Amino acid sequence: MPLDLSLYLVTDSTAAILKERDLGTVVEEALKGGVTVVQYRDKTSDTGVQVETARKLHSITQKYGVPLLINDRVDVAVAIGAEGVHLGQDDMNIKDAKKLLPPNAIIGISTSSIEEAKKAVADGADYLGVGTMFATPTKTNTKSMIGTAGTQAILNAISDSPSVGTVSIGGINHTNVQRVMYQSHSPKKGLDGVAIVSAIMAADDPKAAAEEFAKLIKTPAPFALTLNAPRANEAEALLEEVPRIVRKMVEVHPLVHNMINFVVANFVANVALSIGASPIMSPYGDEATDLCQFDGALLINMGTLTSESISNYLKAIKAYNQRGNPVIYDPVGAGATHIRRNTVRDLMRGGYFDLIKGNEGEIRQAWGSSAVQQRGVDSGPSTLDNQQKATLARDLARRERNIVLLTGATDYLSDGERVIAVENGHPLLGQVTGTGCAIGTISGCFLTSHRSDRLLAVLSGILMYEIAAENAASKEYVRGPGSFVPTFLDELYAIRTAAAKGDDSWFVGRA
Ligand code: 3NM
Ligand code: MG
Structure with missing residues (x-):
């Protein structure tokens, strides 16, 4: 036998x-x-x-x-x-x-x-x-x-x-x-x-x-159940799907549970409202047992980490993982301190993240937090070139069996097989705090409403977000970060309103 x-x-x-x-x-x-x-x-x-x-x-x-x-x-x-x-x-x-x-x-x-x-x-x-x-x-x-x-x-x-x-x-x-x-x-x-x-x-x-x-x-x-649907592969085929995915997100009206830093909480909540989602800002891990019952996602953003955060994060991750609802990790400042480095390690051991999103340094820390190194990305140069960034995003996604978004002037998005470089956005985004963190929240909304292809879900969220930023920045009356913020919220709202009517013209020719 x-x-x-x-x-x-x-x-x-x-x-x-x-x-x-x-x-x-x-x-x-x-x-x-x-x-x-x-x-x-x-x-x-x-x-x-x-x-x-x-x-x-x-x-x-x-x-x-x-x-x-x-x-x-x-x-x-x-x-x-x-x-x-x-x-x-x-x-x-x-x-x-x-x-x-x-x-x-x-x-x-x-x-x-x-x-x-x-x-x-x-x-x-x-x-x-x-x-x-x-x-x-x-x-x-x-x-x-x-x-x-x-x-x-x-x-x-x-x-x-x-x-x-x-x-x-x-x-x-x-x-x-x-x-x-x-x-x-x-x-x-x-x-x-x-x-x-x-x-x-x-x-x-x-x-x-x-x-x-x-x-x-x-x-x-539970989180692996929906991952076997056939997936579009070519970048163009993916892009064709984006307006439909945005319409679906607006229809679903996802709930997004943010365990997020206090600097950006207000802005991020407004972004979520503008796109038609329901944000809940709760750092209290025990609340996740109730909150995960809704059609929604959990975002862990460790920007203002405290001694109590980690046990709260782990409780919430466990609840969402068991329910099979998406969990997003934004390991803000991952490599900055000894405590943050340990937190990345402990959270990655403690639960499953559908999406890990971060800048180059943060993603490198997430990669290097494992005890056994497969490939020496972290012994490489201090700044990665584009090819290395794409490879890092792909390798981490492949290892974790999830989605990785490495943000920068160009964003690299990968599911371990496909890697997509996204060039949209506007420099003014870099002048306002919370604009990066909000991508975690937006991704949570899209991962909730579109489960069968997580890469496409996140891509659709990023494109809606970055196109809205471009539209806002192009307004004559936007003179800098101050006037950009309200206009950006307006433009997110405008896309959401168009999508609710089945109007895809916001997207045509823009991606
Ligand atoms: N061997 P539990 S860990 C017997 O790493 C044993 O080789 C280990 O116990 C090894 O299931 C271990 O209670 C103990 O965690 C496993
Ligand atoms: Mg022995």
């Missing part, structure tokens, strides 16, 4: 996790809930106890036709006739283990880098435990936190070995499992499953916990 790694349970006999319950009972409940592999991991018991416990667990796993693997202890596996072993980097090496184990034994190994993964494949491992995904209290001495980006880099590196299995481990729970599966993905190789300790072993109802995992693993992430 082929090895089914989809829901891999790792046992833990410590008091904090077992809570006086019997190990065999907890494991059996988890098996009833759909666990597909059990690894007996016991770092403290004497050999005699380990053999006895392993034998008991084996009699249980056999009832469910699920393989039992023994952590580290090849001798224990041989003694009880277990289906295989799981080895750490400091345990017996694969070649020696093979000498002791029967020929069909399953051998898995923990890997946290590309080098370790390649070596494990060359040595003939059946599967790799890839981690540590996220920080976890269950194992605090892990070598490195690699996140989804690091996991993806490892999968890429071994993608020409289709038969070797892969499971992600470390801090995986019901909230993040779908995102872990979605983002830890290279074009030729995805994860085969997830390895779980505490989220099953410490659960009050291990059977229900396992059932929930089994269900989540089989179901695409």
